[in-house]
Structure formats: structure tokens, C-alpha cells
Amino acid sequence: MEILMAILIGFLFASATYLLLSKSILRMIIGTGLLSHGAHLLILTMGGLKKGAVPLVNEEGVPVTDPLPQALILTAIVISFGVTALFLVLAYRSFQELGTDNMDELRGTDGNE
Amino acid sequence: MNNLVVLPIFVPLLTAVILMFFSKNVSLQRWVSVGASLLTVIVAVLLVRTVSIDGIQTLDIGSWPAPFGITLVSDMLSALLVLTTSVIGFAVILYSIYSIGIERERHFYYPIVQFLLVGVNGAFTTGDIFNLFVFFEVMLMASYVLLVLGGTKIQLRETIKYLTVNVISSSLFVIAIAYLYSIVGTLNMAHISQRIAEIENMPGILTVIAILFLIVFGLKGAIFPLYFWMPGSYYAPPIPVMALLGALLTKVGIYSIARTYSLFFYHDQSYTHELLLVLAVVTVLIGVVGSIAYWDVKKIIIYNIITAIGVILYGISIATTTSMTGSVYYLLHDMIIKAALFLLIGIIIKITGTSNLKKFHGLINDYPVLTWVYFIAAISLAGIPPFSGFVGKWLVIQGGMGSGEFLGSVIILITSLLVLYSVMKIFIHGFWGEKDQQFADKESVSYKKLLVPAIILVAISVLYGFGSEFVYPYVSQAVETLMNPEIYIEAVLKE
Numbered sequence: 064m065e066i067l068m069a070i071l072i073g074f075l076f077a078s079a080t081y082l083l084l085s086k087s088i089l090r091m092i093i094g095t096g097l098l099s100h101g102a103h104l105l106i107l108t109m110g111g112l113k114k115g116a117v118p119l120v121n122e123e124g125v126p127v128t129d130p131l132p133q134a135l136i137l138t139a140i141v142i143s144f145g146v147t148a149l150f151l152v153l154a155y156r157s158f159q160e161l162g163t164d165n166m167d168e169l170r171g172t173d174g175n176e
Numbered sequence: 177m178n179n180l181v182v183l184p185i186f187v188p189l190l191t192a193v194i195l196m197f198f199s200k201n202v203s204l205q206r207w208v209s210v211g212a213s214l215l216t217v218i219v220a221v222l223l224v225r226t227v228s229i230d231g232i233q234t235l236d237i238g239s240w241p242a243p244f245g246i247t248l249v250s251d252m253l254s255a256l257l258v259l260t261t262s263v264i265g266f267a268v269i270l271y272s273i274y275s276i277g278i279e280r281e282r283h284f285y286y287p288i289v290q291f292l293l294v295g296v297n298g299a300f301t302t303g304d305i306f307n308l309f310v311f312f313e314v315m316l317m318a319s320y321v322l323l324v325l326g327g328t329k330i331q332l333r334e335t336i337k338y339l340t341v342n343v344i345s346s347s348l349f350v351i352a353i354a355y356l357y358s359i360v361g362t363l364n365m366a367h368i369s370q371r372i373a374e375i376e377n378m379p380g381i382l383t384v385i386a387i388l389f390l391i392v393f394g395l396k397g398a399i400f401p402l403y404f405w406m407p408g409s410y411y412a413p414p415i416p417v418m419a420l421l422g423a424l425l426t427k428v429g430i431y432s433i434a435r436t437y438s439l440f441f442y443h444d445q446s447y448t449h450e451l452l453l454v455l456a457v458v459t460v461l462i463g464v465v466g467s468i469a470y471w472d473v474k475k476i477i478i479y480n481i482i483t484a485i486g487v488i489l490y491g492i493s494i495a496t497t498t499s500m501t502g503s504v505y506y507l508l509h510d511m512i513i514k515a516a517l518f519l520l521i522g523i524i525i526k527i528t529g530t531s532n533l534k535k536f537h538g539l540i541n542d543y544p545v546l547t548w549v550y551f552i553a554a555i556s557l558a559g560i561p562p563f564s565g566f567v568g569k570w571l572v573i574q575g576g577m578g579s580g581e582f583l584g585s586v587i588i589l590i591t592s593l594l595v596l597y598s599v600m601k602i603f604i605h606g607f608w609g610e611k612d613q614q615f616a617d618k619e620s621v622s623y624k625k626l627l628v629p630a631i632i633l634v635a636i637s638v639l640y641g642f643g644s645e646f647v648y649p650y651v652s653q654a655v656e657t658l659m660n661p662e663i664y665i666e667a668v669l670k671e
Binding site for chain 2: 083088091095098099101102103105106108109110111129131132135138139142143145146149150153154156157160161166169
């Protein structure tokens with residue numbers, strides 16, 4: 064299972080890098096989304112996939128699965144949704160103001176007075 | 177157990193929430209935020225006092241004992257940084273009232289500044305690596321909004337770049353935390369330090385994690401190969417925002433490097449600290465080259481941030497008591513003086529209407545007070561004794577010399593002169609000269625009210641320089657914790 068997860072995470076990171084290197088802002092936003100999903104899956108895998116019982120108090124003394132990675136991912140997902148939403152709004156507004164979503168045309172520091 | 181620890185986070189948070197409800201009542205917003213930031217300063221002073229008397233203060237949120245729950249830790253370093261942040265926040269809010277413009281004020285400017293303070297104070301106070309990430313995000317979210325607030329073309333353009341860079345670095349932060357968690361199985365910073373110390377053979381993955389953290393915090397702190405986004409992004413927003421971002425955000429990155437490198441990665445210093453040393457020296461050089469190359473007052477000060485970061489990092493990479501003391505001194509000095517300089521050039525830009533140094537001269541004839549305040553700020557920045565930059569830089573260089581790093585120390589010594597040149601360039605070309613130029617009408621530019629917060633900051637910086645004897649016990653207490661992680665671990669885990 065771990066190997067499968069590693070391959071999946073690697074694939075997500077590769078796609079994210081490819082999309083981030085493209086010129087269109089919309090593709091970059093999708094890229095950042097994939098990147099953060101890869102990072103979340105990485106936390107889940109690193110924290111250990113399901114190996115024991117559910118993390119509730121049990122009398123039998125069976126080992127339980129670490130519940131912490133889920134809590135971490137939940138926080139990280141909320142944050143990444145927030146940032147992605149802000150990014151989408153920003154991209155829309157800047158498309159309206161600047162008339163382009165091509166990063167090539169946003170290059171340089173020209174116009175910094 | 178002390179609720180005082182959480183107050184520097186809680187007061188701005190509560191203020192921000194309250195202010196959100198009164199977005200159209202601008203005058204109420206102004207005075208509530210000034211009052212709240214004063215309250216934060218008072219709380220921070222009390223915190224520094226408590227920490228200096230009773231040692232490190234901790235607060236386990238929800239009363240879960242240390243390694244299991246979320247812990248807030250206020251040692252001397254974070255208490256001092258929280259105090260400095262609160263003072264800068266107060267001065268910048270005071271400055272914003274007369275300069276930010278009514279439109280921005282109506283669109284939640286003050287609540288967002290308070291949210292930024294929540295993030296910065298939280299990042300300084302937290303004792304939990306994942307919550308460091310969360311507070312970073314709070315701070316970054318506020319900074320995105322502050323950067324783009326106003327919606328001019330240049331702001332939109334630069335915010336897209338800034339946001340992209342920071343989203344990627346946040347993902348890297350999560351990845352680094354994931355790797356660290358897989359090795360040590362805990363998130364509490366004191367507990368992580370303890371677990372790392374227990375590992376017999378240092379596995380190479382710890383070095384990888386150390387470098388990942390360096391990349392993440394280096395992007396926030398703008399060290400050498402990762403500073404590329406900064407000159408453009410910090411140029412775009414209005415002056416008070418620039419002062420907040422320039423003085424606070426980069427320093428949070430530096431604080432995190434100092435914290436993680438002194439608490440987690442101090443066992444095997446051969447690779448990481450060597451790398452840090454080289455990067456620090458190159459950062460100093462890049463900053464100086466930028467600051468003497470540009471003829472734009474904003475750009476000159478922005479590149480001076482990079483130089484200062486290099487000096488602080490140099491002290492951290494040497495990692496002796498002397499150099500660390502120097503770094504902490506310089507860190508506090510730099511936060512205050514950078515904010516003051518940004519506010520001062522803001523006044524210059526308001527008077528002249530341009531930030532191009534070649535387009536104005538002779539300000540001294542009409543604005544003598546501004547001139548001399550700027551002069552004091554400039555020589556403080558360059559570290560002319562006995563002004564505040566001197567003690568820190570002297571200790572950093574002494575520490576470097578003491579451990580045989582002559583080349584780096586000499587470079588820092590020489591670049592101090594170039595820093596002096598870069599700020600004196602503004603003085604010579606902008607302030608000196610004949611009065612043959614008409615500026616905007618003196619009455620229409622209410623620069624005196626803007627000068628007050630700048631003078632407050634410069635005065636604090638001068639007192640900080642002259643009273644370095646008085647400050648020394650506090651700084652040495654901060655450095656003692658940095659140099660001996662056991663003190664921190666013991667205070668948090670209460671063994």
C-alpha cells in the first residue's frame with residue numbers, strides 16, 4: 064500500500080510541477096491544488112497507514128492507528144481551499160484589470176514607476 | 177500555565193473580529209485599532225517582564241499535557257519579538273490613519289492588519305511545529321490581502337507572483353513536517369528536539385529535512401537564491417503595508433530558522449551550518465549590490481532588508497554564544513529601524529510625489545526635522561556607534577572572528593560601509609542641495625502627523641542603542657535558551 068501511495072504522490076507532484084510551469088494562471092492554480100493534495104497524502108502516508116484498531120479507548124489493549132495525521136490534513140486542506148479560493152478571485156480580478164492571464168505578459172518589473 | 181502567553185494573539189484577534197462589524201465607520205475603526213494595538217504593547221511588556229522574572233512561560237491549550245496537546249511557549253526570544261512586533265504594529269497603524277486613504281480603510285484594512293499581527297505573534301509564540309505552519313498561513317493570508325488591497329494593476333500583478341511562490345513554499349512546509357513526523361512521531365517542538373537527540377546514528381534524512389526547512393523559511397525570509405520575488409512584491413503596496421511586510425514577515429522566517437536550527441538540527445552541524453554560512457555571506461553581498469545599484473528610494477530600503485537578513489543569518493550559522501547574542505540584538509534593531517525607514521521614505525514620497533532619487537533634492541531647506549530624523553535612522557541602520565545597529569553587528573563579527581571565519585566577518589565589516597553609502601545616497605541627493613524646486617504645498621501635505629510614528633520608532637531605536645547595557649540581560653536570557661535547548665525542553669515538558 065505504501066508503494067502505491069508513493070507512486071501516486073509522485074505522480075501528483077509531477078503533474079503539479081508541469082502545470083505550475085505553464086503560462087496560464089488558471090493552469091497554475093490547478094497545479095497548486097494538486098501540489099497541496101500531494102502534500103496531504105504524503106502526511107497521511109508518513110504518519111502510517113491503517114495498521115491497528117480505530118483510535119478509540121479499547122479494553123483489549125490492541126494497538127490503535129495514529130489519529131493525528133487525519134487532524135493535520137484536515138487543517139491543511141481547509142487552509143489550501145482558502146488560499147485556492149483567494150487565488151481564483153485574484154486571477155479573475157486581474158484578468159479583468161490587466162486583460163491577460165498569460166504569465167509571460169506579467170513578467171519583469173516594468174511599470175514599477 | 178499562564179494565560180498571559182496567549183494574550184498577544186488573542187487581543188488582535190478579538191479586535192479584528194470586532195472591527196469586521198464596523199467596516200463603514202472609519203473613525204471608530206481607527207481609534208479601536210490604535211487602542212487595541214496599545215493594549216497589545218502593554219500585554220507584551222508584561223509578558224517580557226514575567227518571562228524575565230519567572231523564566232519560560234508555557235500554556236497548554238485545553239489543559240492537555242505538553243507532548244499531546246497544543247502548547248504555546250514564550251521564551252525570552254519570542255517575548256522580545258512579540259514586543260517589537262506590537263510596537264511596530266502600533267506605529268504603523270498610527271501612520272496608516274493619515275496616509276492609507278479612506279477607500280482602503282473602508283475595505284477592511286484595519287481588521288486585516290490585526291489578523292497579520294495575530295499570525296506574526298502566533299508564529300513567534302507557538303511551541304508546536306504544525307501550528308507554526310498554521311500561523312504562517314494566517315499571516316500569509318493577511319499579507320496577500322494587504323498586498324492586493326486597492327487593486328491597482330501593479331499590485332494585482334505582483335500579488336499573483338507572491339501568492340504562487342508562497343503557496344509552493346507552504347506545500348514544501350507541509351512535506352517537511354510530514355517527513356519530520358515520520359521520524360520522530362511528534363509535533364511538539366521540545367519533544368521533537370528530545371527525540372532527535374535520542375537517535376543514535378544521525379540518518380541522512382534529518383539533513384534533508386533541515387534543508388527543506390531552510391528552503392521554506394528562506395523563501396519567507398528572502399535569503400540568497402530565494403529572494404527573487406521580494407524586490408518586486410514589496411515595491412507594489414502602499415508604504416504602511418510595505419513597512420509591515422518588510423519589518424515583520426521576513427523576520428518571522430529568520431526567527432523560524434533560528435528556532436529550528438538551534439532546537440532540532442544542532443547535533444550534526446557540518447553540512448547544514450556550513451551551507452547557512454555561505455548563503456548568509458552571499459545574501460549580504462546581493463543585498464548590498466542591490467541597494468547601491470538602484471536610484472529608487474523604495475528599492476534601496478528593500479534591498480537593505482536582504483543585507484540585514486544576511487547579517488542575522490551569519491550570526492546564527494556561527495552558532496556561538498557571542499554571535500547568537502549579536503544576531504538577536506541585530507534582529508530586534510533591524511525590525512524597528514526598517515519600519516522607521518519605510519515610514520520616513522513614505523513621508524519623502526508624499527512630499528515630493530516621486531520615489532526616484534534623481535528627481536528631487538534640497539528637502540533640508542523646507543523640512544529640517546524630517547532630515548535629521550532620517551539622518552539618525554540612517555546612521556543607526558549602518559551601525560555607527562553608539563547607535564543601535566552597532567552592538568549587534570560588532571558581536572556578530574566578533575563571534576565570526578572568534579571561530580575563525582575571517583573572510584565572512586571581513587565581508588560583513590566592509591559591506592557595512594556600503595550600507596552606509598546606500599542610505600547616505602538618499603541623504604546627499606535627496607536632502608542636500610539648493611532650493612530651486614517646488615514641492616507640493618506645505619499646508620496640503622499633513623506630514624507632521626505622519627512624522628510622529630516615525631519619530632517614536634527612531635527614538636526607540638536610539639534608546640535601544642544607548643541603553644544596550646539595559647537590554648543586555650534580556651538578550652542574554654534569550655540566547656541562553658537558544659544555546660541550551662535543555663532549558664526549553666524542560667520548561668515545556670516539565671520533567
